[in-house]
Amino acid sequence: MNIVLLSGGSGKRLWPLSNDIRSKQFIKIFKTEDGTYESMVQRVYRQIKGVDPDATVTIATSKTQVSSIHNQLGENVGISVEPYRRDTFPAIALATAYLVDVMKVSPEESVVVCPVDPYVNDDYFSAVKDLSKEADKGEANLVLMGIEPTYPSEKYGYIIPVSADATSKVKEFKEKPTKEVAEEYIKEGALWNGGVFAYKLKYVLSKAHELIDFDDYYDLFSKYETLNKISFDYAVVEKENNIKVMRFNGEWKDLGTWNTLTEAMEENVIGKGVMNETCSDVHILNEMDVPILAMGLHDVVISASPDGILVSDKEQSSYIKPFVDKFDEHIMFAEKSWGSYKVMDVENESMTIKVTLNPGHKMNYHSHKNRNEVWVVLSGCGSTIVDGYTQNIKAGDVITMNAGCRHTVIAESELKLVEVQLGKEITADDKEKFDIEY
């Protein structure tokens, strides 16, 4: 099975655990059998490999997520990087071309496209596999998953099938309705549209060539900036008559808000947190090193990260976005392909950061125009290269780098260091990358 996971944009609906560079799919909130926690993307990837160990998984995403994906799924996962945001049709066309031209998958094969963030059980991915097999038959150009509704939701689009059979032709698509209209749809046998669909690669490639002038993946990638924004629904689905839908009646949750997310949590407390016996339906998600104490609260979610602290009635938590948008966008924590960093202190002319490098990883070799930096090694071992000069490092070593000086650090074991940045203008943009000189 070929599968493209759409790893959507960053968002603040799960602030303070999600921010402009960390999307909700990377937050580790699901307890696994060995007691550690995994993120949505890790859970989905594990589930796919469980159902089909040979599945070719490609993640379609923006470049800001590449580090987090490699950090969480390793270096072997396929990634189709959208160099610019151009809506779903260009993104799906690019991922399709990536499968054919980079992964060398035959255009005759099928692929299933699905969002990376549904909270589902393994039966969902069995249904995804069935979708792929149905598309393989070539009887329909598109095969959609239709989720049997459990309540008249206003949040989803609806698919009206021709029949109540397990697989049926699609009669009609309906936009997100009001609750009353949703009730009518459900009486007619409508299904939720969960955004999951399968097609033969050659089908979307031909649609792409109809709309875009390009040779292959590499050409499409290079002209991506010039493409028009257009949704896959508008460009393909609404114009296609030969569409089938397959029913799915297992568990399916969309974890877009704190309210729905906490429903999927097995435990009430992740991280350091204590609540007294007068609390009910309280969830604590704490990424800080210090404890949270909750007393006498009901239906409340508390979440703390280096970015901030949310305390919200669960119902109200759907409305956090406009408030969070007003906060400073200073990113206090980030996962990178080489490890992670955490901002510990910000002053007018300095910033202090804790850097953790994973074993065998290194930073880019880079320099800054407007700031000096000092590294103090806390633990681990490895080496630094500063202006071409290599030096072994261990706990307690201090490396000072003036503005303009090229530098990197390479971790042998896990390496932790404090980085003090000093200068009048400290920005993330002030960074020039170089090839390493030895």
Place this chain on the structure above:
Amino acid sequence: MNIVLLSGGSGKRLWPLSNDIRSKQFIKIFKTEDGTYESMVQRVYRQIKGVDPDATVTIATSKTQVSSIHNQLGENVGISVEPYRRDTFPAIALATAYLVDVMKVSPEESVVVCPVDPYVNDDYFSAVKDLSKEADKGEANLVLMGIEPTYPSEKYGYIIPVSADATSKVKEFKEKPTKEVAEEYIKEGALWNGGVFAYKLKYVLSKAHELIDFDDYYDLFSKYETLNKISFDYAVVEKENNIKVMRFNGEWKDLGTWNTLTEAMEENVIGKGVMNETCSDVHILNEMDVPILAMGLHDVVISASPDGILVSDKEQSSYIKPFVDKFDEHIMFAEKSWGSYKVMDVENESMTIKVTLNPGHKMNYHSHKNRNEVWVVLSGCGSTIVDGYTQNIKAGDVITMNAGCRHTVIAESELKLVEVQLGKEITADDKEKFDIEY
């Protein structure tokens, strides 16, 4: 007027803003006219000086509070340090001897003793002054303040006066009663005992000499460890027949819990905090650099500091102590006589701290047996002395100190630095102090 403020022990009832080394009286929560915030001790000190600019104020406290007191009230305030905890009679005897032998106040003069943490208006200190004048007359050996009760409280002791006059002889003292009994007392004209009383210095000195064999303040201080624990009530008040009480009917609040403390706050938010329009009666006290967002909450107090985060129904907030007692006692923030420090990161074999020195202040000259340290100067200027060698420092400078090496830093302007401690056993006790060698 001579006044002794009893600055009581540390406590966790206002965690995370109070901890084992920061007592509630040092938390800056009261907005002043110029928009800055002052603590209970600063507010009370300012109020006393407002009513009587020439007042001799002495703070009776333990040595753990000396740094905070100097930091908040300056170097000129008198402090009678109890070298050990020996209950109120030894503490008051020591402060009394301090006034006579150190401050050279005549034993014929009066002193008023009062707690440092009532939340009151200026009229309270006018009443305190009246108490002092009444004691000056020498008609009674003790003159107490009796606060007119506003409700039948179970939290206070009661004083039954002989008459309802502004000043009356005391008929009887009553322990903290039940609510029903309190109602009876109030019908009889009882007053709350707020722990405020005045006496001639010579009176308590003679009582002290009856119970303790000592020459003067210095002698009493030196043998303080050997004294028995005994309360002032038991040693003096209960045995004294000649006691008067003066009525006070102004505002008087005891801010011992989050519930009562937030009632005294003029604003709902101190520090970075936002609440949406569905919140009511919510208070946010945030000492962190990142924002708190509160939504859909009612009657809740949220407080965050480097020590932790409390989210509590206000009523429930009275019961935090047993929960907080279970948390690690690692102090993450402290005010010192020379400035303050904040723990930024703790690892197995390292600790990273941000140190802020006030202009003109310095650390003790000291060394550590089991840890190396690195200082990175963030801002300000001053000098370091390391093993007798003095060096000027400015932003970006790095100072490395091996275990055993003697060191201090002296701030010319406000000086901020990152201190990285490295070693297998990092403890606050691992510190040897020295006189500075030049």
